[in-house]
Amino acid sequence: MNRKKLEGLIAAPFTPMQSDGSLNLAIIPAYYEMLKANGVKGAFICGSTGEGVSLSLNEKKAVAEAWAAVAKEDADFIVMPLLGGTCLTDCKELALHAQQIGLDAISFTAPFYFKPASVDMLAKACSEVASVVPDMPFYYYHIPVLTGVGFSMIDLLKAVDGLIPNFAGIKYTHEDFMDFLSCMNFQNGKYDMLWGRDENMLPALALGTKASVGSTFNYAAPLYYQLIDAFNHGDLKAANALQQQSIDMITLLGKYGGIATGKAYMKLLGIDCGEFRLPVKNMSAEQFEAFKKDTEQIGFAEFSSRLQPAVNV
Amino acid sequence: MNRKKLEGLIAAPFTPMQSDGSLNLAIIPAYYEMLKANGVKGAFICGSTGEGVSLSLNEKKAVAEAWAAVAKEDADFIVMPLLGGTCLTDCKELALHAQQIGLDAISFTAPFYFKPASVDMLAKACSEVASVVPDMPFYYYHIPVLTGVGFSMIDLLKAVDGLIPNFAGIKYTHEDFMDFLSCMNFQNGKYDMLWGRDENMLPALALGTKASVGSTFNYAAPLYYQLIDAFNHGDLKAANALQQQSIDMITLLGKYGGIATGKAYMKLLGIDCGEFRLPVKNMSAEQFEAFKKDTEQIGFAEFSSRLQPAVNV
Amino acid sequence: MNRKKLEGLIAAPFTPMQSDGSLNLAIIPAYYEMLKANGVKGAFICGSTGEGVSLSLNEKKAVAEAWAAVAKEDADFIVMPLLGGTCLTDCKELALHAQQIGLDAISFTAPFYFKPASVDMLAKACSEVASVVPDMPFYYYHIPVLTGVGFSMIDLLKAVDGLIPNFAGIKYTHEDFMDFLSCMNFQNGKYDMLWGRDENMLPALALGTKASVGSTFNYAAPLYYQLIDAFNHGDLKAANALQQQSIDMITLLGKYGGIATGKAYMKLLGIDCGEFRLPVKNMSAEQFEAFKKDTEQIGFAEFSSRLQPAVNV
Amino acid sequence: MNRKKLEGLIAAPFTPMQSDGSLNLAIIPAYYEMLKANGVKGAFICGSTGEGVSLSLNEKKAVAEAWAAVAKEDADFIVMPLLGGTCLTDCKELALHAQQIGLDAISFTAPFYFKPASVDMLAKACSEVASVVPDMPFYYYHIPVLTGVGFSMIDLLKAVDGLIPNFAGIKYTHEDFMDFLSCMNFQNGKYDMLWGRDENMLPALALGTKASVGSTFNYAAPLYYQLIDAFNHGDLKAANALQQQSIDMITLLGKYGGIATGKAYMKLLGIDCGEFRLPVKNMSAEQFEAFKKDTEQIGFAEFSSRLQPAVNV
Known part of the structure; x- marks a missing residue:
């Protein structure tokens, strides 16, 4: 398999919900347009940010189909679903479904x-999951803070190399x-390592990261493209300041209770994911009002993603 | 709701599999007969022992239907499915299904x-799950070693009392x-507390436990009924010795790699759950041969469950 | 070594402090008299309750000498110091000191x-520590919640048996x-197993526990002797109620911030340990005032230890 | 206080021991000369690498005095002891001792x-410890993997700013x-942030780190100075390769059982710390022989520290 490696920012989209908690897939075309307008290169769907674990099998398929539909003509936009974890039967069914509807990877x-x-x-x-779609790139999602599975990934690479x-x-x-x-250095850089901690992008860039997958790229992609640009031009002082802005933004997630805060950021952009x-x-x-004030203090509007493409991005 | 509390031993059955990993539901009638022959009062299905997390929604329904079928005329045998955890949409669908097919609790x-x-x-x-079947008893399954959720249950009882x-x-x-x-003591013993650590049944009996749910009751129910009997007669020395036999049996689970060892014990009884x-x-x-020798050393055959009812149980 | 096993309640005394944080050893004779008056059989000093880790080597020696002095004529009262953990050089010096001043065990x-x-x-x-005082009984102190060292103790017994x-x-x-x-059952009960979780004494009694070491025996020994008595008479209902009173008392430790609450209980008895x-x-x-009200609600005075021996204990 | 910030590599020396486990302070002058010959700027003594927790108070003083003696005329070499953690009485005594013998910080x-x-x-x-030597710089040592204390350090800086x-x-x-x-960015970079994870120096450099404290600087300082140099010249490819060499070296610590492997590396240099x-x-x-072969495979001799100053360092 001669795979192209990913580059740039891949967002992990929120799954849009109606006020009654059911899926609101009608939003996805606008969501996709917004990501494109801000330079985002793909969507990692039904992951943590996308609440995959809270979706039924059919809901996961519906979300995948909605993203497949908007991106099907777009060769420059990757769509990759997280299949899940505990039930391999479901994961295999979802892998075959992803293949069927033309997604790019699993x-x-x-x-x-x-x-x-x-x-x-x-x-x-x-191996059991990857083998049902041998022509699709398979990415392992390493997130020990949520899975409780903390093996060194270098040991996983050694175990799968030649096997999968x-x-x-x-x-x-x-x-x-x-x-x-x-x-990154294993087998001369054979494997595509996607960075997944937005708050630590600068150190990851210093180690040679080319592509990142994250939740805050949904609503602050310009900030990270500026950071990457500053880094590429050797301006570490600017890169440091931009990373600190990212950290200040992420600190509000902790302050307002965690992952759900991301959907509040989306509301500020004008995309209501419920x-x-x-x-x-x-x-x-009330918390949302306080949150809005805090986002003003950190200058969120200045670096946030925009519904319309900014000039000169 | 004027609920009867449970009593005695409830087994958490293994889910029988074919050699290709698909369900082998044809075994369930014999499985049920064996449990009955050894005095077991119910089945907690699709739990940890039953590999619920590794089953698809439809597989869980099929397992539930198989148990519903064998126990439907048996008023003295409780069947209760574990609905799951992460996806409430699925849990609610399974709760309604459990009601439909006549299971006793969720x-x-x-x-x-x-x-x-x-x-x-x-x-x-x-509350979101329990409320879809308001006439069915709802049991919370507290197993922090696997869920990573370790709140004190007295705090949960305070939170649900009056709410659910x-x-x-x-x-x-x-x-x-x-x-x-x-x-146990909250609201004068209002709630039914089912003990779930077979290796610690004796201390739980001392605190007043009347019903237990466990995986080793699948294959060693007589041992535990003897233990309960000894305890009820005030013979703590005998109870201690029986609990130690239970511990020696459970220690082999650790020695042979954990939960899958339970299906090996079942094979010794003559019920092959795959x-x-x-x-x-x-x-x-090879490990199975070594395991068999170890079970001989601990005298497993003397206290194990039997396919045919023993005389005078 | 033909060792007698311990029986009854061993308190883990608080280390009395002046208001400036220095030792207040002058209180120890009265402390000892109070323990004796309430049937306590020994003192496990400089442990967690005794703040051993917060004491210098010389302070630990001074505390040990103070307890040695009050108990030296009392063959029915055991004094055992916790030597420490991280620095074996210090532990060995303290073991020799314990021997020198006539303490009973380490x-x-x-x-x-x-x-x-x-x-x-x-x-x-x-082994390194125990071997410097080969004639003194050595007790391992297993408290993984504080040490982070959680080996099974049955494995430790197998490792030390024959070695130490x-x-x-x-x-x-x-x-x-x-x-x-x-x-308890290893080598026909060769080793002396001292129970150290006061809130779980009843289950431990059901397993055959004869001696316990705890912090709440400092101020509520009568409660636990009643519990033991009820258990020995087969009155599990009374034992259950008494254990629940113990739990209610211990719950206040959590409510008021943890281990320091113990010294507040001591103040209520009239022994000010700072x-x-x-x-x-x-x-x-202010918290102390609220705490006092809470102790009234749980009826602390009715089961607490007394400075003067109660009639008919 | 107008403090100069630290720069470059600070080693965390091993505490040299005799074969009977007693201190071997006679080695320290040669140890110091070796560090100097390899450009090391200071010594963080009695830390984790220095086995502070395994030393008695008097042994810690003796180690501190030995380092004070060799460095006393050397204004370009910082000596800073770790005072300890659990017993503040000891820490305060050691702080005063550090001041007395002319150490640079605590x-x-x-x-x-x-x-x-x-x-x-x-x-x-x-605060209680720092206040006894108000003229000495006080550094908090953040090592949650060993202490189990994992607060965010930005919260500690907010708490101590103005207080200490x-x-x-x-x-x-x-x-x-x-x-x-x-x-790093708090109060315009007011506080001196010393990096302590040698295996991650490159990402830390990207965030602006100027000084590092580590155990592998004892025996591989040249490697890290090359890494810093490559980074400063914008040669990230070379820096990456050097960091990987550091990782390969550190991976052997894991392979051979952890922290004690460091003293084995020292033996290879010709400094036997026991x-x-x-x-x-x-x-x-036998393990040491296998270890030696492994160090040859990773080319340790090419980047290790030297007893004699290399030309052109």
Whole structure:
């Protein structure tokens, strides 16, 4: 398999919901246009940000079909679904579905109820899923803070190399830069390492990262493109300041209760994705007002994504 | 709701698989007869032992229907499915299905990918699921070692009391006896507390436990009924020795790699449930031979369940 | 070594402090008299409750000497110091000092900064300390919630058996009843297993516990002797109610910030042990007033220890 | 206080031991000369690498005096002791001793048995220690993997700013680059942030790190100076390759059992620091032979520190 590696920013979209908690797929065309207008190169759907674990199998298919529809003519926009983790039967069905509707790649995370007892068991689980769509790139999604599965990824690469021909790389959502760099350098950079911690993009760039997947690229892509640009021009002082702006923005997620805050940022852009499903807690109306004030203080509007393409981006 | 509390041993059945990993439901009638022959009072299906997380929605329904079929005329045998955890949409569909096919109760565990940020968020998730079948007893399944959700259950009882009319009790698979006793005594013993750690049944009996749910009751129910009997007659020395036999049996689970060892015990009884699905590791044929020798050393055959009812049980 | 096993309640005394944080050893004679008046059989000094980790080597010696002085003529009162954990040089010096001043036994916990990588390394550390006082009983102090060292104690017993002749037993401050019972039964009950979770005494009694070491025995020994008495008479209902009173009392520790609450209970008895040293947080004066009201609600005065011996205890 | 910030590499020396486990301070002059010959700018003594927790108070003083003696005329070489953590009485005595013998700064880590319940309690503990030597720079040592105390350091800086005038900065031995960058930028870079994860130096350089404290600078300082040099010249490809060499070297620590492997690297240089004290496990003689072969494979001799100054460093 002669795979092209990914480049630039891949957003992990929120799954839009109606006020009654059902899917609101009608928003997805506008969502896609907004991402394109801000230079985003793809969508990692039904992941953590996309609440994949809170969606039924049919809902996941519906979300995937909606993204497939908007991006089908767009060779420059990758769509990759997270298939899931605990039930491999479902994951295989979703992989075949992804292939059928023409998605570009698939992703899978470690089973997070029964956790694999060894890297080899994890590799076997990956293999069982990847093998049903041997022509599709397969990305492992490494997010130990949510799965509780914390093997070194360099050990996973060693285990899958030769075993899983369509293993393309790893979406790496963790802070172990020693492990990350070892993966980058494994087999002369054979595997595509996608950085998944927006708040640490600058250190990852210093290690040679070319593509990132993140939730804050949904609403602040220009900030990160400026950061990448500053880094590429050797202006570390500017890059540092931009990363700090990213951190200030991400700090508000913690302040307002976590992942659901992302949908509040989206509302500020003009794309209402509704609320997160249970068990995630959403902001109250009062909290949203306080949040809005905080976003003004950090200058969110100056670096946020825009519905219309900015001039000279 | 004037609910009867459960009594005695409830098994958490293994889900029988073919050698290709597909369901083998044809075994369930014999499985049920064996449980009955050994005095087991019910089946907690699609739980951890039943690999619920590794089953698709339709597979869970098929398993539930198979158990409903064998037990439908048996008023003395409870069938309760674990609905799941992360996707409430699925859980609600399964709750309605359980009602439709005449199961006796439902169970739900904490979302284990996005974990509830507070007891109140967990109570809300329970409420959303319980409310679709208001006439069915709802049992929360507390198993922090697998879910990573470790709130004190006394706090959950306080949160649901008055909020969820059909909240019946808790399957308590954890070692926090301080919390467990507080739950037993809450509101004059209003809630049905089912003990879920077979290796610690004796201490739980000392706190007043009347019903237990466990995986080793599948294949060693006589041992536990002897233990309960010894305890009820005040013979703590005999109870201690029997609990130690239970521990020696459970220690072999650890020695041979964990939960999949249970299906190996079942094979010794003559009920072949196949293997656990990935990511769980199963024994090799050589390990099974060594395991068999170890079970002889601990005298497994003397206290194990029997396909035919023993005389005088 | 033909060791007598311990029986009854051993208190883990608070280390009395002046208002400036220095030791207040003058209180210890009255403290000892109070313990005796309430039937307490010994003192486990400089442990967690005794803030051993916050004391210098010389302070630990001074505390040990103060307890040695009050108990030296009292053959029915055991004094055992926790030597420490991280610095074996200090532990060995303190062991020799304990021997010199006539204490009855020594205790040692797992190194908790560099944690032993295996049970064997832990056994070696125990051996190095125990071997300097081969005639003194050595008790391992198992408290994984504070040390972060969570090996099964049955594995430690297997490792030290034959290796450390004066290994007498374990102060077991953890909830793993499967492991605890295995230790109780190891080598026909060769080792002295001291229960260390006051809130779970009833389940431990059901497993055959004869002696307990705890912090709440400092101020509520009569409650636990009633509990033991009820258990011994087979009155599990009364034992349950008494254990619940213990739990209600211990719940206030959580409510008022943890371990320092114990010194507040002591103040209610009339023994002012001052405050805990940093980094432990102590109650404010307002909190103490609220705490007092809470202790009235749980009826603390009815089951608390008394400065003067109660009639008919 | 107008403090100069640190620059370059600060080694965390091993504490040299005799074969019987007692101190071997006679080696320290040669040790110091070797560090100087390789451009090292200071010594962070009695830290994790220096086994501070395994040393008695008097041993810590003796180690400090030995380093004070060799460096006393050397204005370009910083000596800073880690005072400890759990016993503030000892820490204060050691702080005064450090001042007396002319050391340059002091360091303190979070109490790791009783852990501070909040950042404010941690700040109070720092304050109590720092205040006894108000003219000495005080560095907090952040190493949550060993202390179990994982507060965000930006919150500690906010808590101590204005409270502790001699709070100079943080030795940051953790991978939270979001927190680290926030600390770097706090109050316009007021605090001196010392990087403590050698395996991640390159990402830390990208965030503006000027000084690092680490254990592998003891024996591989030239490698890191080359890395810094490559980074400063914008040659990220070379920097990446050098960081990978550092990682390969550090990977051998894991392979041979952890921290004690460092003393094995020192032996290769010709400085025999003996073994680590219990509970740390040391290599066997056979393992040392295998280790030597592995170090040849990674080309250790080419980038290791040298007893004699290399030409053109």
